[in-house]
Amino acid sequence: MSDSPRSRRFLQLPWRSRATIQAEVDEELGFELDMRAAALVKQGIPESEARRRAVEEFGDLERTRRYCAEEDAVSQADERRIEWRAELRQDALLAWRAMRRTPGFAMVVLLTLAIGIGANTAVFSVVSRVFIDRLPYRAPDRLVMLYGATPEYASARQLLSPAEIDAMQRGSRTMQGVAAFGFHGGYTYVGDGAADMWQGTGVGGTFFKTLGVPAMLGRTIDDRDVGSDAAPVVVLSHGLWQRSFGGDSAILGRAVRLNGISRTVVGVMPPTFVAPARSPEIWVPLDLTPLLRGRMATSGILSAVGRLTENASLAQVRAELGVIQRQIAATPVAPRDARLVSPIPLREAMVGQVRPILVIVMSAAVLVLVVACVNIAGLFLARATSRRREFAVRLALGAGRWRLVRQLLTESLLVGLGGGVLGVAFAFWAKAVLLRLGERVLPAMGAPPAIDGRVLMFALVASLVSGLAFGLVPALFGTRTDLNGALTESSRGAAGGRVRARAGRTLVAGQMALAIVLLVAAGLLGRTLIALERTGVGYTTDRSVLTFRVNLSSKDRYPDDASSAQFFQVFLERLRRVPGVQAVGMIAVSPWNGWGYNWPIHIDGRADTTSALRATVSDGYFEGLGIPIRAGRDIATSDRVGSVPVMVISETLARQYWPNSNPIGARIRFSGGADSAWREIVGVVADVRESPSTDAQPVAYVPASQSPDGGYELVVRSAGDANRLVPAARRVLRALDRTLPLIMPRTMDAVLGASLADQRLPMLFTTSFAALALLLAALGVYGVMAYAVAAREREFGIRSALGASRGRVMVLVLRQGMTTAVAGVLVGLLGAWSVTGLLAGLLVGVTPHDALTFLAAPLILLAVSCLACLIPARRATTVEPLEALRQE
Amino acid sequence: MSTDSLDLIQGTVDVLILRTLAWQPMHGYGIALFVRDRSRGALTIDSAALYQALHRLERKKLLRSSWGVSDTNRRAKFYELTAAGRKQLRLESAQLRSYMTALQLVLDPA
Numbered sequence: 001m002s003d004s005p006r007s008r009r010f011l012q013l014p015w016r017s018r019a020t021i022q023a024e025v026d027e028e029l030g031f032e033l034d035m036r037a038a039a040l041v042k043q044g045i046p047e048s049e050a051r052r053r054a055v056e057e058f059g060d061l062e063r064t065r066r067y068c069a070e071e072d073a074v075s076q077a078d079e080r081r082i083e084w085r086a087e088l089r090q091d092a093l094l095a096w097r098a099m100r101r102t103p104g105f106a107m108v109v110l111l112t113l114a115i116g117i118g119a120n121t122a123v124f125s126v127v128s129r130v131f132i133d134r135l136p137y138r139a140p141d142r143l144v145m146l147y148g149a150t151p152e153y154a155s156a157r158q159l160l161s162p163a164e165i166d167a168m169q170r171g172s173r174t175m176q177g178v179a180a181f182g183f184h185g186g187y188t189y190v191g192d193g194a195a196d197m198w199q200g201t202g203v204g205g206t207f208f209k210t211l212g213v214p215a216m217l218g219r220t221i222d223d224r225d226v227g228s229d230a231a232p233v234v235v236l237s238h239g240l241w242q243r244s245f246g247g248d249s250a251i252l253g254r255a256v257r258l259n260g261i262s263r264t265v266v267g268v269m270p271p272t273f274v275a276p277a278r279s280p281e282i283w284v285p286l287d288l289t290p291l292l293r294g295r296m297a298t299s300g301i302l303s304a305v306g307r308l309t310e311n312a313s314l315a316q317v318r319a320e321l322g323v324i325q326r327q328i329a330a331t332p333v334a335p336r337d338a339r340l341v342s343p344i345p346l347r348e349a350m351v352g353q354v355r356p357i358l359v360i361v362m363s364a365a366v367l368v369l370v371v372a373c374v375n376i377a378g379l380f381l382a383r384a385t386s387r388r389r390e391f392a393v394r395l396a397l398g399a400g401r402w403r404l405v406r407q408l409l410t411e412s413l414l415v416g417l418g419g420g421v422l423g424v425a426f427a428f429w430a431k432a433v434l435l436r437l438g439e440r441v442l443p444a445m446g447a448p449p450a451i452d453g454r455v456l457m458f459a460l461v462a463s464l465v466s467g468l469a470f471g472l473v474p475a476l477f478g479t480r481t482d483l484n485g486a487l488t489e490s491s492r493g494a495a496g497g498r499v500r501a502r503a504g505r506t507l508v509a510g511q512m513a514l515a516i517v518l519l520v521a522a523g524l525l526g527r528t529l530i531a532l533e534r535t536g537v538g539y540t541t542d543r544s545v546l547t548f549r550v551n552l553s554s555k556d557r558y559p560d561d562a563s564s565a566q567f568f569q570v571f572l573e574r575l576r577r578v579p580g581v582q583a584v585g586m587i588a589v590s591p592w593n594g595w596g597y598n599w600p601i602h603i604d605g606r607a608d609t610t611s612a613l614r615a616t617v618s619d620g621y622f623e624g625l626g627i628p629i630r631a632g633r634d635i636a637t638s639d640r641v642g643s644v645p646v647m648v649i650s651e652t653l654a655r656q657y658w659p660n661s662n663p664i665g666a667r668i669r670f671s672g673g674a675d676s677a678w679r680e681i682v683g684v685v686a687d688v689r690e691s692p693s694t695d696a697q698p699v700a701y702v703p704a705s706q707s708p709d710g711g712y713e714l715v716v717r718s719a720g721d722a723n724r725l726v727p728a729a730r731r732v733l734r735a736l737d738r739t740l741p742l743i744m745p746r747t748m749d750a751v752l753g754a755s756l757a758d759q760r761l762p763m764l765f766t767t768s769f770a771a772l773a774l775l776l777a778a779l780g781v782y783g784v785m786a787y788a789v790a791a792r793e794r795e796f797g798i799r800s801a802l803g804a805s806r807g808r809v810m811v812l813v814l815r816q817g818m819t820t821a822v823a824g825v826l827v828g829l830l831g832a833w834s835v836t837g838l839l840a841g842l843l844v845g846v847t848p849h850d851a852l853t854f855l856a857a858p859l860i861l862l863a864v865s866c867l868a869c870l871i872p873a874r875r876a877t878t879v880e881p882l883e884a885l886r887q888e
Numbered sequence: 889m890s891t892d893s894l895d896l897i898q899g900t901v902d903v904l905i906l907r908t909l910a911w912q913p914m915h916g917y918g919i920a921l922f923v924r925d926r927s928r929g930a931l932t933i934d935s936a937a938l939y940q941a942l943h944r945l946e947r948k949k950l951l952r953s954s955w956g957v958s959d960t961n962r963r964a965k966f967y968e969l970t971a972a973g974r975k976q977l978r979l980e981s982a983q984l985r986s987y988m989t990a991l992q993l994v995l996d997p998a
Contacts, residue, residue, distance in 0.1 A: 024965070025943075027963070027965075028915075028916065028939070028964070028965040029939060031915065031916075031917065031958070031962060031963070031964045031965070032916050032917050032935060032939070034962070035917040035960075036917070036935075038960075057935065058935040058936060059934050059935055059936030059937065060936050061936065063936070064935075064936045064939050064940055067940045067943065068939055068940065068942075068943040071940075071943035071944055071946070071947045072943060072946070072947070074947050075946055075947045078947075
């Protein structure tokens with residue numbers, strides 16, 4: 001009874017194959033049959049007959065053979081599982097002890113890993129929310145955002161006019177609902193005691209129906225709330241309801257005073273609801289009818305979302321919108337030549353612009369994790385080298401190499417898991433940072449990204465894959481031990497040591513290569529940011545300028561041009577008298593809101609028609625925004641209805657048509673609209689850009705006094721922080737007309753911050769990831785060189801003893817380290833060269849193959865590596881010859 | 889199965905095997921002989937059922953097997969009870985006994 005399962009394992013007997021198991025069963029049953037046959041023979045039955053009877057008496061032999069083999073196979077599988085668990089426990093215990101023996105090593109590895117996994121987990125939590133999660137609407141795939149665009153700027157996303165939305169609502173057969181929304185702005189709420197400011201959006205009666213989202217409490221805004229005799233109502237977001245009303249379920253039916261109007265709360269939206277584009281705190285009804293009759297019927301002031309019918313395709317919608325648009329263009333009020341309304345799938349509209357940014361951030365995060373893994377692999381390899389006596393002893397005692405590999409892999413997987421746990425903790429923090437930095441770039445998509453089950457699953461997979469990745473190389477190389485050599489050698493390197501050293505240097509070179517890629521990417525994005533800041537947008541972008549919008553939408557109070565011109569003239573004058581105000585001006589549609597539209601223009605004395613952006617501005621606008629006058633004069637209060645029609649043009653327009661002459665005094669006429677008088681050019685102003693990354697467009701500025709509009713964006717320049725002027729501006733407005741809201745007051749830094757954020761977010765992340773990779777690479781070089789120096793200590797001692805100078809020894813070490821670094825850098829440059837094209841969309845003023853960046857990145861890395869090599873190199877020179885020789 | 893022997897109820901085979909092996913480790917054929925002799929020929933275990941039961945009991949860790957040499961000097965597989973097997977035997981024989989007592993009470997009322 002010598003080979004019971006336990007003793008079998010003790011003797012290292014191999015597990016039995018299926019065939020062996022069957023053979024053993026057959027042998028056992030054969031014995032039984034033989035014994036029975038022998039018994040029958042003894043009773044006098046002939047041999048052959050006895051054999052036949054034995055088989056017959058046995059019963060179902062074939063079934064028993066299979067049954068017994070099956071049971072044995074299951075038994076063996078059970079045993080294997082038990083043993084596997086025992087070994088795993090043993091491996092884990094060994095790993096734990098090994099880590100406990102080297103707490104410094106464990107700490108470095110765990111932290112490195114935690115940062116790598118944490119960064120990836122955080123980025124994944126955001127990416128999965130933005131790209132994978134279903135939008136919180138009914139059948140979100142059928143929803144489209146509708147934007148205005150021009151042939152020149154087909155990708156522009158301009159707001160739509162009430163007339164365009166009305167035409168789509170009436171004429172579209174491919175969309176079952178087209179809902180208008182807009183007029184985002186602050187609503188002043190005066191409750192019990194304290195006043196508060198809520199962000200609100202006006203929504204058409206079909207808005208919530210089109211999105212297909214019901215209210216959580218009460219109802220949403222629908223058609224009954226829109227109309228001249230409808231009672232004013234308001235729907236609250238879940239967040240506001242919680243924050244300002246403590247989640248009071250008796251809120252329905254309560255009246256709240258908003259901007260002086262009493263509105264009944266009719267509903268509360270669910271917490272998961274977010275509106276497309278901008279997610280406000282309250283929704284109020286928006287009635288298109290008065291807008292259509294009003295002054296701004298053909299101005300781009302609204303957004304729209306549409307729902308495709310069951311079987312309509314995007315192409316059909318686009319074709320239909322073309323037809324509808326031609327009908328509007330034919331009406332006398334709308335001189336929008338060749339303007340298009342383009343439908344864009346809702347998800348694309350919401351996340352399309354952040355996709356390239358998140359792809360870059362995610363790639364940078366993955367690269368850092370790879371660098372971290374390579375780094376840890378190097379550390380593990382060095383450690384495996386210093387543990388080779390331990391391995392040799394275990395091999396000599398009969399452990400298989402596979403068993404050692406498994407032990408090391410268990411160790412690295414455990415470390416991977418530990419790093420993962422720390423990484424998840426780090427991810428909570430990193431995610432908050434990412435969301436704060438990405439506030440202006442990332443679309444609101446329901447509840448903010450959470451570290452949920454899916455994200456944890458990702459972290460787990462990342463940990464295990466990392467553990468395997470950095471464990472495999474050292475496990476395979478580290479256990480390749482020449483038994484005799486390892487057991488008998490002292491500190492002299494055996495052949496296995498050289499292979500391992502080469503593997504270590506390869507790992508460091510790999511790290512260098514990856515670090516170069518990150519450094520180059522960070523450099524290119526950094527240069528872009530610098531270029532953007534230098535180019536700027538052409539106007540003041542700090543806190544000293546306040547901007548907000550005022551719309552005169554009521555046709556009753558402001559029936560004609562004269563009355564609205566009168567209103568704004570008085571408003572500007574009164575604002576100018578507010579203490580602290582230095583300049584005040586206004587523009588119908590500001591550059592940061594996408595300008596106005598391209599209008600065809602005729603230049604007096606030239607046959608060709610061209611086009612320019614038509615911007616309606618008041619006197620004081622250029623001064624208010626700090627746009628310098630290059631030639632001629634500013635628009636003045638003396639430019640009024642009845643005086644000579646004038647205009648001011650931008651430098652680009654001036655350069656285009658008067659490259660060598662003075663445009664002052666020349667005349668331009670807009671064609672195709674109500675404003676078609678010849679206008680005299682009285683001034684040239686500096687160029688202004690929509691955003692730093694766009695080219696300057698030709699602009700023709702006309703005086704608001706000569707071509708009044710119904711709504712303007714005001715710019716108010718102050719001596720200090722212009723945010724302080726908001727209450728005063730609101731008071732001035734209220735004194736003139738109590739019903740008018742001050743829409744979206746903010747200072748210019750907030751406006752421009754939003755347009756720079758596109759570049760700043762990936763820049764910040766690639767830079768910090770590159771710095772991390774640089775640090776890890778430096779650590780890697782240091783580690784490998786320190787180990788190499790330690791291993792060659794004796795050699796250095798002998799060299800010194802034989803008269804080698806300190807400098808000579810140092811050069812020896814530096815050369816070895818730098819050879820590795822240079823090799824890695826060269827590979828990295830090749831890699832960077834081939835991937836930076838992916839960044840092209842985000843780069844401004846710098847090409848993906850920018851020479852300076854491609855020169856600076858390797859220099860930085862080589863300098864850092866050199867520093868990292870210096871410490872071990874200095875150590876090499878201080879080896880005392882006698883000491884080194886005595887060590888043997 | 890010979891006609892003059894009793895049919896064994898399913899489950900009793902197991903307890904017979906366990907009881908036999910409590911005596912001493914044995915190979916399958918030995919178990920069959922032992923049961924037949926002890927029951928004075930009244931009980932014979934069908935071979936197919938015997939071997940299936942042996943492998944099943946081993947899978948359940950009630951038995952342990954190993955190769956040894958038989959009286960006739962042949963390689964044979966021997967089975968012995970494990971600790972779990974001993975416990976199971978106590979349990980099952982107690983159950984069987986109370987079952988038989990109950991049966992007797994009904995068949996031979998006092």
